[in-house]
Amino acid sequence: MRPVTLDSETAVLRARVATLEALLAEHEMAAAERVARMERLVSELSAREQELAQQLVVEREKTETLERLRVAVHELSTPILEVWDGVLALPLIGVMDSKRAAQVMDTLLEAVARMKGRYVILDVTGVDVLDTATADHLLKIVRAVDLLGARCVLSGVRPSVAQTLVELGVSFGNLVTLRNLKHGLKACLRWKEAASASAEKEAAPSNGLRPGTS
Numbered sequence: 001m002r003p004v005t006l007d008s009e010t011a012v013l014r015a016r017v018a019t020l021e022a023l024l025a026e027h028e029m030a031a032a033e034r035v036a037r038m039e040r041l042v043s044e045l046s047a048r049e050q051e052l053a054q055q056l057v058v059e060r061e062k063t064e065t066l067e068r069l070r071v072a073v074h075e076l077s078t079p080i081l082e083v084w085d086g087v088l089a090l091p092l093i094g095v096m097d098s099k100r101a102a103q104v105m106d107t108l109l110e111a112v113a114r115m116k117g118r119y120v121i122l123d124v125t126g127v128d129v130l131d132t133a134t135a136d137h138l139l140k141i142v143r144a145v146d147l148l149g150a151r152c153v154l155s156g157v158r159p160s161v162a163q164t165l166v167e168l169g170v171s172f173g174n175l176v177t178l179r180n181l182k183h184g185l186k187a188c189l190r191w192k193e194a195a196s197a198s199a200e201k202e203a204a205p206s207n208g209l210r211p212g213t214s
Contacts, residue, residue, distance in 0.1 A: 078104050080111040086118040087188045089181060093126035101137035105144055112150050118195075119188035120145050123181045125156030135170045142175055151191065153177075155184035 081089045090108055094100070112120065122138065124130060142152040154177045157165075162177075178184050 078107045080108065080115075082115055082117075083121070083185055084189065084192075086116065086192065087121070087185065088112065088115060088117040088119070089121040089123060089185070091123045091126060091181070095128050096134045096137050098137065101141065105141050108141065109144055109148060112145060112148050117150050119191060120150050120152045121181060121184040121188060122152055122154050123156045123184065124154060125158075125180070127156075130157070130161050130165065132168055132170050135165065135172065139172065139175070151188075153184045153187050155179070155181050 079091060081091075083089045088108075088111060090104070092104070096104075108120065111117065122141070124138070127134065138154065142154075145152050152175060154172065154175055157177045157179065176187060178187060
């Protein structure tokens with residue numbers, strides 16, 4: 001057995017230290033790579049988060065724009081005009097299905113209450129199809145307006161449409177139907193004048209004479 005010398009022990013220790021230093025350097029390099037990867041991931045996630053935040057802002061702006069357009073289209077599709085004091089006109093355009101009728105009813109009732117409307121002209125000149133279903137929707141609107149104390153008149157019923165309605169057996173009941181918006185306005189003004197005259201007559205003071213005396 002060879003004797004162990006100081007030089008040999010030193011060499012062994014140096015070799016072990018070198019091995020440990022190499023392992024440590026390897027681990028440090030691996031750790032540095034992991035840190036670098038994590039930093040890249042954090043940077044990518046931050047960039048992605050900013051991108052998503054920007055996309056969210058854009059989508060919100062699109063949603064707000066679409067909502068404004070929806071409101072504008074709704075207002076244009078149900079333009080309620082105050083053509084005279086207490087007289088409102090609603091030109092109906094396009095298809096009058098159940099959904100559209102509900103929108104028209106809500107808008108019209110709100111306008112009657114807000115504008116203190118006493119008479120409403122529903123002009124159907126621009127309605128695409130005036131059949132049994134459409135007539136039913138219109139009558140529901142008329143009855144709802146009547147509950148608010150306002151009176152409706154239907155204008156824009158063309159002769160050909162009137163003939164079709166008769167053939168279909170459609171009846172508007174006591175609802176006044178007129179040829180155009182002009183005639184509808186004249187009718188409302190006559191009713192308005194008659195109502196004013198009746199109110200003035202009721203408000204006139206009595207002469208104090210008893211019946212049968214002079």
